[in-house]
Amino acid sequence: MKDDIAVESKLSAQDAEDLMNRVMRRQAGLSLQVAAVFIAILIILPLFNLYAPELAATSILGFPLTWLMLGVLFYPITWILSSYFVSKSDEIETQISREEQQ
Amino acid sequence: MSDGIIPLLFVVAMIVATVAIGMIATKKAHTTADFFVAARSVGVMMNASAISGEYLSAASFMGIAGLVMKNGYDSLWYPVGYAAGYLFLLLFIAGPLRRFGAYTIPDFAQGRFDSPMFRKIAVIFVLFIGFFYTMPQMKGAGVTMSIILGWPYWAGILVVGTVITFNVAMGGMKGITLVQAFQYWAKLFAVSLPLFILMAVFAPYNTELGSVGADPKGAARINSMDTATVNGIEKAPLNALSMPTAETTAIMFESDKTYRVSKITTARKPEKGEDPIMPEQLVRPVKGGTDTQDLKAMVASGKPFDITGGLILVCDPVAVTIDGKPLMKDGKLVKTSAKIEFEKGGPVTFNVARARTTSGAMKATEADPIVPNSPSNSKWLNPFGPMTSKWGYPLLYTYSLIIALVCGTAGLPHILVRFYTNPDGRSAKRTTLWVMVMLGAFYVFTPMWGVMGRLHMAQLYVNGGFDTAVIKLPTLLDNKLFAQILSGVTSAGAFAAFMSTFSGLLVSMSGAFAHDIYGRILRPTASPQDRLRAFKVAAIGVGIVSMGLGLMVETFDIATMVGWAFAIGAASYFPLLLLGSWWKGLTKYGAAAGMLLGGLLSLAAIVTNMLLDKKVLTMDLPPLVRALMEQPAIWGVPLSILTMIVVSKATKDKLPSDVTWKMLKLHAPEEMGLSKDYIEA
Numbered sequence: 001m002k003d004d005i006a007v008e009s010k011l012s013a014q015d016a017e018d019l020m021n022r023v024m025r026r027q028a029g030l031s032l033q034v035a036a037v038f039i040a041i042l043i044i045l046p047l048f049n050l051y052a053p054e055l056a057a058t059s060i061l062g063f064p065l066t067w068l069m070l071g072v073l074f075y076p077i078t079w080i081l082s083s084y085f086v087s088k089s090d091e092i093e094t095q096i097s098r099e100e101q102q
Numbered sequence: 103m104s105d106g107i108i109p110l111l112f113v114v115a116m117i118v119a120t121v122a123i124g125m126i127a128t129k130k131a132h133t134t135a136d137f138f139v140a141a142r143s144v145g146v147m148m149n150a151s152a153i154s155g156e157y158l159s160a161a162s163f164m165g166i167a168g169l170v171m172k173n174g175y176d177s178l179w180y181p182v183g184y185a186a187g188y189l190f191l192l193l194f195i196a197g198p199l200r201r202f203g204a205y206t207i208p209d210f211a212q213g214r215f216d217s218p219m220f221r222k223i224a225v226i227f228v229l230f231i232g233f234f235y236t237m238p239q240m241k242g243a244g245v246t247m248s249i250i251l252g253w254p255y256w257a258g259i260l261v262v263g264t265v266i267t268f269n270v271a272m273g274g275m276k277g278i279t280l281v282q283a284f285q286y287w288a289k290l291f292a293v294s295l296p297l298f299i300l301m302a303v304f305a306p307y308n309t310e311l312g313s314v315g316a317d318p319k320g321a322a323r324i325n326s327m328d329t330a331t332v333n334g335i336e337k338a339p340l341n342a343l344s345m346p347t348a349e350t351t352a353i354m355f356e357s358d359k360t361y362r363v364s365k366i367t368t369a370r371k372p373e374k375g376e377d378p379i380m381p382e383q384l385v386r387p388v389k390g391g392t393d394t395q396d397l398k399a400m401v402a403s404g405k406p407f408d409i410t411g412g413l414i415l416v417c418d419p420v421a422v423t424i425d426g427k428p429l430m431k432d433g434k435l436v437k438t439s440a441k442i443e444f445e446k447g448g449p450v451t452f453n454v455a456r457a458r459t460t461s462g463a464m465k466a467t468e469a470d471p472i473v474p475n476s477p478s479n480s481k482w483l484n485p486f487g488p489m490t491s492k493w494g495y496p497l498l499y500t501y502s503l504i505i506a507l508v509c510g511t512a513g514l515p516h517i518l519v520r521f522y523t524n525p526d527g528r529s530a531k532r533t534t535l536w537v538m539v540m541l542g543a544f545y546v547f548t549p550m551w552g553v554m555g556r557l558h559m560a561q562l563y564v565n566g567g568f569d570t571a572v573i574k575l576p577t578l579l580d581n582k583l584f585a586q587i588l589s590g591v592t593s594a595g596a597f598a599a600f601m602s603t604f605s606g607l608l609v610s611m612s613g614a615f616a617h618d619i620y621g622r623i624l625r626p627t628a629s630p631q632d633r634l635r636a637f638k639v640a641a642i643g644v645g646i647v648s649m650g651l652g653l654m655v656e657t658f659d660i661a662t663m664v665g666w667a668f669a670i671g672a673a674s675y676f677p678l679l680l681l682g683s684w685w686k687g688l689t690k691y692g693a694a695a696g697m698l699l700g701g702l703l704s705l706a707a708i709v710t711n712m713l714l715d716k717k718v719l720t721m722d723l724p725p726l727v728r729a730l731m732e733q734p735a736i737w738g739v740p741l742s743i744l745t746m747i748v749v750s751k752a753t754k755d756k757l758p759s760d761v762t763w764k765m766l767k768l769h770a771p772e773e774m775g776l777s778k779d780y781i782e783a
Contacts, residue, residue: 019766023770028684031194035189035193038186042186042504049486050496053484057483062308062309062311063307064311064315064484067311070182071178074182075546078189082189082192086534086535090528090531094773
């Protein structure tokens with residue numbers, strides 16, 4: 001079961017290694033880029049609460065600003081990040097398979 | 103007509119719908135692949151609904167509302183972390199995992215490292231996390247039935263456990279996919295619609311929060327006509343009342359009942375150098391309008407005493423002093439008040455103490471009394487409140503909690519197994535995107551219940567019954583029929599929550615037994631029919647064990663138990679999958695050492711901390727250590743990852759020879775023809 005791909009493919013070990021590095025580097029680049037934005041938000045929000053408590057407590061239509069950010073707006077932000085990732089990642093993978101099959 | 107009848111009808115309707123949908127779907131489930139991965143043919147929207155339905159458990163439906171009510175802002179991290187964890191899953195794990203094409207995580211573990219031994223370790227963790235996650239679901243079932251119908255705790259567990267075990271044993275994964283998809287939409291409806299009606303009657307979300315913010319020194323207030331029940335020693339540590347420091351509050355005991363106070367201390371932990379505060383300064387027993395001298399002596403003695411015949415305990419805030427001089431902080435007097443622990447509890451009411459015989463002054467307030475155990479509005483509404491500040495390291499606690507939730511979500515085996523039901527890696531990613539939308543749409547409502555609970559159901563602070571807010575809040579409506587119908591809707595939603603999560607856990611644990619232990623380790627030659635039979639037998643066995651475990655955890659918090667599962671998942675499966683998918687150099691020794699060390703040490707820290715909390719163990723540990731034990735992810739996850747890297751480097755000659763091909767299989771787009779399911783459906 002474990003060897004069937006290796007047997008079926010005509011790629012040499014070195015070519016496979018290169019291919020693996022190319023594919024993974026492009027995928028990882030995109031993943032890390034989106035993750036960096038997300039992690040930055042997760043790190044900054046508690047710091048913002050700690051160092052700018054008055055700004056964080058500013059009332060917007062009754063919501064404290066930081067409650068509005070964490071309790072309401074955070075969800076749409078993750079939706080934007082993930083839909084950006086999914087469309088970009090589809091694009092990259094279509095590109096990879098087109099280039100590699102030439 | 104009894105109060106519980108309408109909610110019962112709703113719950114029964116939910117159970118019947120669950121079984122009926124399960125049976126319809128089961129008619130189509132015939133093959134082994136149907137049972138384990140629903141033949142890898144589930145569409146994106148259906149699969150996203152099913153994953154969301156499976157994920158939204160008792161902790162999400164009842165627990166978050168309760169946590170927000172209890173702790174305020176800090177608890178908002180829970181729903182955010184539960185939902186946002188999927189982003190990590192999407193970015194790093196969903197695509198590769200599906201491309202690898204196994205049935206279960208142990209398959210991945212064995213396939214990636216060519217190590218049958220590793221399968222066994224992975225199976226142990228599936229069962230570990232699974233059972234820890236099952237216990238709070240069982241507790242949710244028992245507690246909900248005891249609220250709506252007054253059933254004993256075990257009855258709810260037995261009903262839910264039996265129905266789901268039957269359903270899973272009949273249809274496996276194919277049967278429950280449709281059921282769970284249906285249950286997502288049922289839960290979304292149940293969490294949102296009653297809320298809109300409650301907000302129309304009381305006030306919208308922002309107005310309610312604004313009213314909290316407008317009174318920063320105040321706290322949750324209870325109607326002086328409302329009776330609340332104080333817990334006795336059997337519900338420890340929820341058997342204490344920490345009295346308000348903002349105003350003098352009286353506790354009125356009923357005349358035909360007997361209560362017993364075991365201890366009176368200060369609510370604020372005294373620091374070094376402060377003058378001691380005696381119980382008689384904090385609590386004045388009053389009977390028939392005058393102070394009672396004999397009880398006063400009892401209070402002063404510090405010994406346990408009985409309360410009979412309708413006593414009133416007047417609790418005064420007391421200024422903290424050092425050498426007789428008042429202690430100031432930020433220009434304000436530091437005050438404390440009584441913390442009264444009860445050995446035998448019972449019904450009480452509260453009042454703002456008015457006529458004082460000694461001073462004669464009337465307190466000119468029309469407000470309802472502040473309820474005991476309630477953090478002040480400013481602490482509740484703002485970051486770094488009672489939950490994260492508990493050990494004095496609020497920022498550290500917050501970050502550790504975030505890591506546990508975000509990484510833990512990406513390490514839950516019963517959720518991960520669902521990604522194998524997608525047709526390919528791309529649809530696995532698209533599914534994750536829709537899961538995030540569906541979860542966000544649900545979670546945005548849960549804190550609103552907590553806010554409503556604080557403002558309108560403050561009696562829950564008295565005995566810590568926060569988990570029941572979602573079920574009880576609808577009963578506040580004036581129209582009793584309507585109130586019962588809405589309470590029925592939320593009860594049915596709660597049932598959907600523990601039923602769907604329990605189904606998913608049962609499938610992944612039965613899968614681990616039937617597929618990994620029986621089919622791969624014990625009898626690799628077993629025919630598909632044998633494995634199917636093994637799956638059914640395993641489902642029944644796991645169902646029975648789960649019910650048994652559920653009976654043992656009545657006194658544990660739902661949120662605490664879920665926290666265990668997340669912390670173990672974050673420090674074991676998450677590093678395995680992250681490094682296993684992205685780092686070619688990970689060896690089986692590295693992966694196993696990291697998983698075991700990170701997962702087991704995190705578990706040990708959490709359990710020890712809990713035993714310290716319950717005073718089963720006594721150890722004098724610095725608060726920083728306690729904070730790190732309560733939230734271990736901040737060291738557990740890096741420890742696990744680091745161990746994996748170090749041990750892998752040391753054993754790099756043990757890498758499988760075809761590791762490059764494995765990595766290609768995990769990452770190459772399907773069109774390239776390099777990925778083929780590890781096990782073909």
